Ligand SMILES: Cc1cc2nc3c(=O)[nH]c(=O)nc-3n(C[C@H](O)[C@H](O)[C@H](O)COP(=O)(O)OP(=O)(O)OC[C@H]3O[C@@H](n4cnc5c(N)ncnc54)[C@H](O)[C@@H]3O)c2cc1C
């Protein structure tokens with residue numbers, strides 16, 4: 316046993332080759348320590364699905380020259396926010412900025428995660444794909460290694476970056492059972508279209524891309540959002556809806572996606588396209604309030620496994636990459652001090668608290684609970700009213716305008732009790748002050 | 753809807769690549785399923801893995817279609833849920 320341990324021992328083991336894991340592993344390797352990155356899929360990215368946007372600031376922090384060889388589909392130049400109505404109209408707010416186009420880019424996880432791991436391997440990370448970690452080995456309260464299908468492996472530190480389901484953080488008791496209200500289920504379809512068709516339909520220059528967020532419509536009154544992202548030769552259309560809402564309203568996720576795809580705003584964009592891939596994944600939802608314990612003797616938790624996601628802005632990969640980097644740095648400092656206990660690893664949490672990661676999560680801690688609590692207002696009634704307003708505003712039919720607006724205003728209050736409007740206003744003010752505070 | 757984008761979930765899944773595990777990684781406690789009124793697993797699963805046969809009073813689990821998202825594990829406490837074995841299960845390429 317003792318011999319086995321020595322043979323199979325490295326400095327650091329990282330579980331999960333997503334953005335969090337690869338960033339942690341490459342940081343450790345750059346510090347000259349021996350690190351193994353373990354992934355259950357046949358290649359990095361093969362189990363992963365997301366909306367479609369990676370943020371350049373985070374990518375650059377981990378791989379400074381990424382733009383030269385990374386698999387980038389398109390840089391995002393157009394951001395649209397679309398309020399869908401129950402009928403076939405919608406209101407769109409579109410922000411375009413050709414020069415800030417390098418802020419984020421669209422890529423597929425099958426390509427991006429794989430590319431990241433290839434870079435990390437060049438810098439000395441040992442990659443072990445097709446290896447499922449079944450359990451963590453704990454001795455005298457300290458995490459000392461992992462059990463896999465084949466063998467046991469040992470390390471001074473294990474970084475847990477196994478994603479939203481994090482069975483490993485659960486095993487250690489660092490988090491409780493996840494509730495349906497604390498996750499969003501995402502489904503998406505990648506639809507093939509020619510480059511020219513995409514550029515024409517989305518009004519894009521070559522290499523420029525669009526990121527479109529969809530509110531209301533089929534998700535009216537639910538905590539849910541739709542999205543459309545443009546790849547080079549395909550378009551990703553998907554949605555994320557609270558698992559709690561799917562459960563309570565008895566909705567099948569793929570049927571909801573079909574309804575979304577049949578709204579004229581969406582159907583026109585994907586018409587004539589061919590389905591390339593359908594996929595599903597969970598998004599951690601609970602934010603700061605449902606964050607697990609982030610470290611224990613011999614281990615740290617990073618990325619989705621630590622529930623580090625800002626849902627309102629669809630940001631997850633950047634939180635994952637930077638938290639992974641901090642976990643890697645903390646591990647290196649632990650080797651310097653030769654202290655792998657929670658006492659030292661608490662430094663990881665300090666780094667998170669001093670960065671945008673926990674600052675943002677703390678600022679947004681009430682947003683999701685408020686939006687879910689008043690989703691029938693904020694994600695249903697008001698988007699519908701905006702559409703109704705523009706329907707009236709843009710219709711010329713020989714009726715006096717004043718009467719129409721008066722009717723709209725009367726209706727607005729008739730269908731919404733004063734107490735409800737008051738609750739919404741309070742919730743809205745609380746949200747804004749919560750973020751600005 | 754266009755033929756090229758299939759409507760049926762089975763045909764959508766047909767586009768995916770899988771390396772099927774020999775054993776089932778999703779094991780609901782079937783005695784609990786008998787008493788379960790909601791049958792939430794048959795609704796929320798994005799791959800339509802679970803089907804309840806009313807006449808036979810049995811839940812069938814087509815685990816080979818699973819996308820490994822974990823939604824059923826969170827929605828129902830009575831599923832012994834594991835990942836498929838190393839390298840097995842679904843393979844996403846363009847997601
Ligand atoms: C629908 C949807 C849309 C999204 N859109 C965006 C977006 O546009 N932009 C954005 O920035 N973020 C987005 N996100 C969030 C983002 O995808 C995640 O926050 C990010 O992937 C988290 O990275 P991670 O490395 O922590 O986890 P993951 O990417 O989930 O990686 C975890 C890895 O661990 C492996 N693993 C798990 N368990 C084991 C085990 N026991 N043994 C071995 N390996 C294991 C998995 O196979 C996986 O490769 C979206 C998410 C979803 C679901």
Ligand code: SF4
Nearest residue numbers: 780785788792793828
């Ligand atoms: S698996 Fe759970 S939700 Fe599904 S039928 Fe059984 S008890 Fe009900």
Ligand code: SF4
Nearest residue numbers: 797818819821822824
């Ligand atoms: S893990 Fe997801 S895809 Fe697999 S059976 Fe459960 S809900 Fe369905």
